[in-house]
Amino acid sequence: MSGTNGKIKIGFYICHCGTNIAGTVDVQKVVDYAATLPNVVVSKHYKYMCSDPGQEMIQKDIKDNDLNRVVVAACSPFLHERTFRNATSQAGLNQFYFQMVNTREQNAWVHLDPEASTDKAMDLVRSAINRVAFHKPLEKKTVPIKPDVLVVGGGIAGIHASLTLANAGKKVFLVERDPTIGGHMAMFDKTFPTLDCAACILTPKMSAVKNHPNITMWTYSEVVSVDGYVGNFQVKVKRKPRYIIDDMCVGCLDCIEACVYKEPRFYNEFDQGLSKRKPVYMPFPQATPQLVVIDPETCIWFKTGKCKQTCVESCERKAVDLNQEATFKEIEVGTIIVATGFQSFDARKVYYYGYGTYPNVYTALEVERLINASGPTSGEVVLRDGSRPKSIAIVHCVGSRDKNTNLWCSRVCCLYSLKLAHLLKEHTHADIYNFYIDIRTPGKMMDEFYTRMAEEGVKFIRGRVADIYPDSTDEEHRRLVVKAEDTLIREIIKVPVDMVVLSTGLVPRDDAQDVRRMLNISCSTEGFFIERHPKLAPVNTFTDGIFLAGCCQGPKDIPDTVAQAGAAAAEALALIDLGYIELEPNTAFIVEEECSGCKSCVPLCPYTAISYDEEKKKASINEALCKGCGTCVASCPSGSIKQNMFEDEEIYSEIDGILNYQMEEALCC
Amino acid sequence: MLLKNETGQTASKQWEPKIIAFFCNWCTYTAADLAGVSRIKHAPNIRVIRVMCSGRVDPQFILDSFAKGADGVLIGGCHPGDCHYQEGNYKCLRRFQMLKRVVDSLGIEKDRLRLEWISASEGDKVRIVVNDMVAKIKVLGPLGLPLKFKNWADEMHVIVSEVAGKEEVYA
Ligand SMILES: Cc1cc2nc3c(=O)[nH]c(=O)nc-3n(C[C@H](O)[C@H](O)[C@H](O)COP(=O)(O)OP(=O)(O)OC[C@H]3O[C@@H](n4cnc5c(N)ncnc54)[C@H](O)[C@@H]3O)c2cc1C
Numbered sequence: 158m159s160g161t162n163g164k165i166k167i168g169f170y171i172c173h174c175g176t177n178i179a180g181t182v183d184v185q186k187v188v189d190y191a192a193t194l195p196n197v198v199v200s201k202h203y204k205y206m207c208s209d210p211g212q213e214m215i216q217k218d219i220k221d222n223d224l225n226r227v228v229v230a231a232c233s234p235f236l237h238e239r240t241f242r243n244a245t246s247q248a249g250l251n252q253f254y255f256q257m258v259n260t261r262e263q264n265a266w267v268h269l270d271p272e273a274s275t276d277k278a279m280d281l282v283r284s285a286i287n288r289v290a291f292h293k294p295l296e297k298k299t300v301p302i303k304p305d306v307l308v309v310g311g312g313i314a315g316i317h318a319s320l321t322l323a324n325a326g327k328k329v330f331l332v333e334r335d336p337t338i339g340g341h342m343a344m345f346d347k348t349f350p351t352l353d354c355a356a357c358i359l360t361p362k363m364s365a366v367k368n369h370p371n372i373t374m375w376t377y378s379e380v381v382s383v384d385g386y387v388g389n390f391q392v393k394v395k396r397k398p399r400y401i402i403d404d405m406c407v408g409c410l411d412c413i414e415a416c417v418y419k420e421p422r423f424y425n426e427f428d429q430g431l432s433k434r435k436p437v438y439m440p441f442p443q444a445t446p447q448l449v450v451i452d453p454e455t456c457i458w459f460k461t462g463k464c465k466q467t468c469v470e471s472c473e474r475k476a477v478d479l480n481q482e483a484t485f486k487e488i489e490v491g492t493i494i495v496a497t498g499f500q501s502f503d504a505r506k507v508y509y510y511g512y513g514t515y516p517n518v519y520t521a522l523e524v525e526r527l528i529n530a531s532g533p534t535s536g537e538v539v540l541r542d543g544s545r546p547k548s549i550a551i552v553h554c555v556g557s558r559d560k561n562t563n564l565w566c567s568r569v570c571c572l573y574s575l576k577l578a579h580l581l582k583e584h585t586h587a588d589i590y591n592f593y594i595d596i597r598t599p600g601k602m603m604d605e606f607y608t609r610m611a612e613e614g615v616k617f618i619r620g621r622v623a624d625i626y627p628d629s630t631d632e633e634h635r636r637l638v639v640k641a642e643d644t645l646i647r648e649i650i651k652v653p654v655d656m657v658v659l660s661t662g663l664v665p666r667d668d669a670q671d672v673r674r675m676l677n678i679s680c681s682t683e684g685f686f687i688e689r690h691p692k693l694a695p696v697n698t699f700t701d702g703i704f705l706a707g708c709c710q711g712p713k714d715i716p717d718t719v720a721q722a723g724a725a726a727a728e729a730l731a732l733i734d735l736g737y738i739e740l741e742p743n744t745a746f747i748v749e750e751e752c753s754g755c756k757s758c759v760p761l762c763p764y765t766a767i768s769y770d771e772e773k774k775k776a777s778i779n780e781a782l783c784k785g786c787g788t789c790v791a792s793c794p795s796g797s798i799k800q801n802m803f804e805d806e807e808i809y810s811e812i813d814g815i816l817n818y819q820m821e822e823a824l825c826c
Numbered sequence: 827m828l829l830k831n832e833t834g835q836t837a838s839k840q841w842e843p844k845i846i847a848f849f850c851n852w853c854t855y856t857a858a859d860l861a862g863v864s865r866i867k868h869a870p871n872i873r874v875i876r877v878m879c880s881g882r883v884d885p886q887f888i889l890d891s892f893a894k895g896a897d898g899v900l901i902g903g904c905h906p907g908d909c910h911y912q913e914g915n916y917k918c919l920r921r922f923q924m925l926k927r928v929v930d931s932l933g934i935e936k937d938r939l940r941l942e943w944i945s946a947s948e949g950d951k952v953r954i955v956v957n958d959m960v961a962k963i964k965v966l967g968p969l970g971l972p973l974k975f976k977n978w979a980d981e982m983h984v985i986v987s988e989v990a991g992k993e994e995v996y997a
Pocket residue numbers: 309310311312313314315332333334335338339340341342345347348349350378379380496497498499500501521522525569573576666668672706707708709713714715716718
């Protein structure tokens with residue numbers, strides 16, 4: 158015990174955190190109390206323990222008073238445990254001679270009664286002071302990081318992250334579920350706030366991905382399992398059959414021409430159903446890779462087994478293979494970037510807006526396609542019956558900021574509504590009405606964009622739309638009435654329009670929960686993947702080595718998505734270039750002399766880290782495989798398995814501390 | 827002998843139950859942190875002990891907590907299927923089912939021991955569970971096992987010395 162003749166000497170510190178803690182917890186009282194506890198040599202409070210002076214204070218005390226244990230009551234260990242461990246180790250103590258008391262997140266921030274908060278703090282401080290005496294000096298274990306990276310999702314986030322990593326010389330596996338990369342951005346014509354053409358900035362990046370020697374791009378593929386841990390993930394990817402041989406297809410489209418369906422008849426996903434496609438199709442002209450795909454759901458051969466297979470015949474290069482089967486690839490990567498994006502709120506859920514009932518009610522995404530020069534109408538904005546709208550209502554916040562649907566603001570809807578207003582005006586010269594709750598345009602150049610759009614003669618009505626219904630005065634039954642309260646003039650207004658655009662919010666993907674489970678990461682209440690810390694670790698997850706980029710973490714625009722993708726790539730690079738990661742040493746081990754060889758622990762370990770040595774008749778734990786959950790420890794009947802950092806004595810001492818239970822006294826009778 | 831235990835005290839301060847909570851690092855502990863970040867106020871009666879996984883919770887921890895004066899014990903883990911270590915929470919559940927019977931046979935009311943699945947996003951569930959548990963235990967009153975143990979021990983003392991006295995007589 159670092160030159161202290163076996164005597165435990167504890168330094169105790171409580172942080173005010175400004176008024177965050179000290180506003181509720183009586184820090185002076187806690188300090189006075191801690192000073193009376195056994196082994197406590199120093200007991201202090203300070204405004205910001207995590208600041209340099211706070212850390213230096215600990216270090217000085219360690220040296221001056223020969224401290225060999227440190228306890229800090231401050232925020233959550235998730236935030237500053239590392240900081241204080243570093244401070245401890247820099248003063249020459251083993252960093253695991255430190256214990257933290259969560260006094261902010263789990264105390265001062267959640268309780269109102271200062272007295273009860275202070276009592277709680279004292280209980281937990283006593284508990285930590287009890288515990289820390291049992292701490293052992295430990296070393297972190299290091300594991301090497303495999304340099305390859307998996308990127309899941311090929312929207313702008315996944316594309317940017319992949320290119321950043323590949324340009325830095327790392328091998329990237331990009332797995333995209335759809336037949337092409339590009340994500341939502343590929344569907345847009347122009348992008349706010351610059352109104353530059355989406356394809357012009359996206360397509361070059363898509364081909365860069367395709368052609369990059371360091372990127373293996375698997376489209377029409379899905380990750381089916383992920384095992385292992387940071388530095389060493391084993392990933393299984395399913396490549397769905399495209400019924401086209403990748404290396405043979407040159408994207409000439411002859412097979413589409415030759416299909417027995419002379420006319421396209423099936424829902425075109427990329428155009429949101431505003432156009433039709435054949436069972437064999439190219440998702441869109443710039444699809445990357447330039448490979449057609451055959452959809453077995455609609456192809457007559459797969460449905461009936463009868464077809465002349467004209468597509469097969471038409472292909473000179475013999476690229477069509479109707480017997481293709483799914484293949485599975487197994488790869489090993491050190492880090493993973495999740496970039497699975499978002500989906501649009503289902504407008505049918507706000508039934509009184511009539512989406513799906515009235516043909517002239519559109520979603521914003523449909524209008525993005527209508528406006529698009531390569532869209533279903535070649536950029537001409539016409540209604541489903543072919544007529545041009547003369548008046549258009551844009552309804553903001555559909556599905557957002559509403560306790561009946563989703564509480565959050567989707568951040569991009571006001572801006573894309575303004576963009577659509579401008580583009581619709583440009584295309585149709587129609588009267589345009591924006592119905593908004595309030596206009597939200599934060600971000601660089603965004604409010605300027607709003608001002609510019611507002612000057613273009615688009616009308617703004619502040620009020621949430623209450624109802625949309627057919628105009629009874631319209632003999633052709635096409636016109637719709639948009640009813641809302643104009644809250645600026647406090648009047649109910651009814652605006653007849655030819656077309657309604659619903660600015661639907663951004664929501665998590667339907668399968669986000671499955672992806673989360675597979676990757677062992679967490680979702681926030683809304684269902685977006687949760688970052689390790691909203692401010693300080695915005696692209697990290699609670700699982701080391703897995704990072705987030707883009708809208709899968711929450712709604713955001715393209716500039717923020719790209720910035721986040723860059724950050725995620727940088728985090729992965731930092732790990733890869735260091736070459737190893739330090740893991741907590743909370744692994745389990747067996748005290749051989751005490752093991753009775755009952756084998757009850759062996760089947761409990763999900764990582765098969767425990768084996769039974771027939772010769773010695775003892776169990777043994779492979780430290781490299783143990784992930785440190787402690788399940789075996791809790792089950793050992795003879796108590797001969799121990800978990801570093803969570804040994805029985807450590808936990809019992811916490812219990813004793815909390816309950817202020819004193820062994821000797823209890824036993825004295 | 828003096829038990830420095832706070833349960834069973836009748837002094838001026840109103841009795842408040844003390845609940846020991848074992849929260850797994852990945853879900854429930856994070857949820858309790860989230861409750862903090864979201865300033866979701868709840869009863870100040872729980873004292874959290876962090877473990878890596880609910881699978882680490884040894885039934886002995888729970889019996890020990892009761893024996894040493896806890897009025898309630900709460901175990902918090904990830905939802906089924908979500909355990910950071912795949913299935914630690916199932917192991918916990920299995921032990922919990924058995925433990926419940928033991929605890930019951932010891933005469934400890936069932937509301938004093940609770941297992942809850944609380945995911946990292948369920949800050950509000952921390953509030954709901956803690957408040958509910960505190961309210962129920964307030965109705966039950968203190969468990970006060972240390973005091974009971976002491977009384978039993980005293981009774982034993984008396985019996986033992988009585989027996990010893992008789993033995994002396996017969997001797
Ligand atoms: C109508 C509308 C207009 C918009 N206009 C603008 C604008 O003008 N300017 C602007 O800055 N922003 C705009 N945005 C926001 C913009 O769309 C997003 O910021 C951007 O698309 C986010 O990119 P992403 O890569 O995170 O997600 P996505 O674009 O959703 O890409 C995710 C990709 O991951 C794939 N994927 C999903 N799950 C899996 C899985 N399990 N396995 C493999 N692959 C998977 C998907 O197929 C998809 O290709 C608009 C949004 C909408 C709805």
